[in-house]
Amino acid sequence: MKTLKLLLPLILMSILSASAQKQSILRHQPGVIGDKGVRNEIYIPKVMGYNVYKADLHTHTIYSDGDITPALRVNEAWCDGLDIIAITDHMEYRRVEREIFQYMKDYIDPAYRGKGAVNTNVLNRDPDSNGILVDFNVASTAAEKEAKRLGIMAIKGVEITRGKLGDYNALFTTDNNALYDPNLEQTIRNARAQGAFIIHNHPQYSKNTESTLPPHCEDFYAKGLIDGIELANGFNHYDRLFDYCFKGKYTPFATSDAHFLISARFPNAGKEYYRNMTLILAKDRTEKAVKEALRAGRTIAYSANMLIGTEKLLLELFDACVEVEKVGTDWKKLGVVIRNKSSLPFAVSKDGKNEYIVPAHGTAMVYVGRNDKVLNLTITNMLYGVNKSPKVSFKL
Numbered sequence: 001m002k003t004l005k006l007l008l009p010l011i012l013m014s015i016l017s018a019s020a021q022k023q024s025i026l027r028h029q030p031g032v033i034g035d036k037g038v039r040n041e042i043y044i045p046k047v048m049g050y051n052v053y054k055a056d057l058h059t060h061t062i063y064s065d066g067d068i069t070p071a072l073r074v075n076e077a078w079c080d081g082l083d084i085i086a087i088t089d090h091m092e093y094r095r096v097e098r099e100i101f102q103y104m105k106d107y108i109d110p111a112y113r114g115k116g117a118v119n120t121n122v123l124n125r126d127p128d129s130n131g132i133l134v135d136f137n138v139a140s141t142a143a144e145k146e147a148k149r150l151g152i153m154a155i156k157g158v159e160i161t162r163g164k165l166g167d168y169n170a171l172f173t174t175d176n177n178a179l180y181d182p183n184l185e186q187t188i189r190n191a192r193a194q195g196a197f198i199i200h201n202h203p204q205y206s207k208n209t210e211s212t213l214p215p216h217c218e219d220f221y222a223k224g225l226i227d228g229i230e231l232a233n234g235f236n237h238y239d240r241l242f243d244y245c246f247k248g249k250y251t252p253f254a255t256s257d258a259h260f261l262i263s264a265r266f267p268n269a270g271k272e273y274y275r276n277m278t279l280i281l282a283k284d285r286t287e288k289a290v291k292e293a294l295r296a297g298r299t300i301a302y303s304a305n306m307l308i309g310t311e312k313l314l315l316e317l318f319d320a321c322v323e324v325e326k327v328g329t330d331w332k333k334l335g336v337v338i339r340n341k342s343s344l345p346f347a348v349s350k351d352g353k354n355e356y357i358v359p360a361h362g363t364a365m366v367y368v369g370r371n372d373k374v375l376n377l378t379i380t381n382m383l384y385g386v387n388k389s390p391k392v393s394f395k396l
Helices: 002-027 070-079 097-103 138-150 184-193 215-222 239-247 287-296 311-321
Strands: 051-059 084-087 153-161 167-171 197-200 228-233 251-255 277-282 299-303 306-308 322-329 333-340 346-349 355-358 363-369 374-379 391-395
Touching: 051 153, 051 167, 051 251, 070 084, 070 138, 084 138, 138 153, 153 184, 153 287, 167 184, 184 197, 197 287, 228 239, 228 299, 228 306, 251 299, 277 287, 299 311, 311 322, 311 391, 333 355, 355 363, 363 374
Parallel strands: 051 084, 084 153, 197 228, 228 251
Antiparallel strands: 051 277, 153 167, 167 197, 251 277, 277 299, 299 306, 322 333, 333 363, 346 355, 346 374, 374 391
16 A cells, blocks of 8 residues: 555656646647747659749738738748748838837837827828838848748848739848839839849739739730739639730749738648748759749749649659559559659549549559550649649550
């Protein structure tokens, strides 16, 4: 009995210790931010000799109308397995600034006290005589510092927003404070003068006409002011612009456009799919190499397990990720194994009717006729135009 009394505390301590370890393990799952955060690695082999970098190039923070800091936004990206992120806060719309101004009122120059924040919403009007007084480089600088600590890349950028005239991301800017002009076109030209890459964000098209873009947007394209198109923003896919994008040789993108927590924007990320990202095929993760890749159009837009890009790049990606092997026959069928080496799932159809899922780092078995010499597949979760999925053939 005495021995049992001595053992009970030890058993209890052992149970509590095991419970604590279990809670600790559960607490640091991928996507959880903290001093012991876990990164959810997304493996994609090299494609055409290029590294494949995972990027989200459209995000927001408290320095415009987002609800989290640049450092936290970068932490989310690291946990989610991204290699590159851009903070692209709005210049013309800064919702949180009014609250920050009130919080900081006793620190502000007496000349401005009691006047409140100025020019926090110039979407449809120009700034008054005060101009826009904030420092648009602060968010990018904070993101770059945190990205360096975590070993990923932060690209300097900003979102140019003018209400009905649309939204445009400028990437690789050098001084965001020198961009604004009352005229939208001139603002874009100011960004391009800094060497910026311009993306047309969540492009809205007229559903009542044959035109895929509003007239002012078509004019911007005709003048060579647009370099890329956001074909997927969150769960919105702008399918009517797929053909326009690829025929015009514009670079495709998929982004989160995150304003709140990524876990709220993509509630099942890491389970059913990853957050939106643009796959960038570049020589290395430097500004020079990434910019070269974007200008060369070597990107694939990923959104909810759908891959959108040129037919050539999609086929090259599939070829790099998938292996096919004949494994055996019975009296009338031939078994073919499709192995997926990547973290991206693929959906394939053998006859246009039956679809097979080749899971991430997994294998699918497809059966063909015993005397068949070729396996023809359509990759149904890839698109290079409206309802256009690439086809691939394997000799058996």
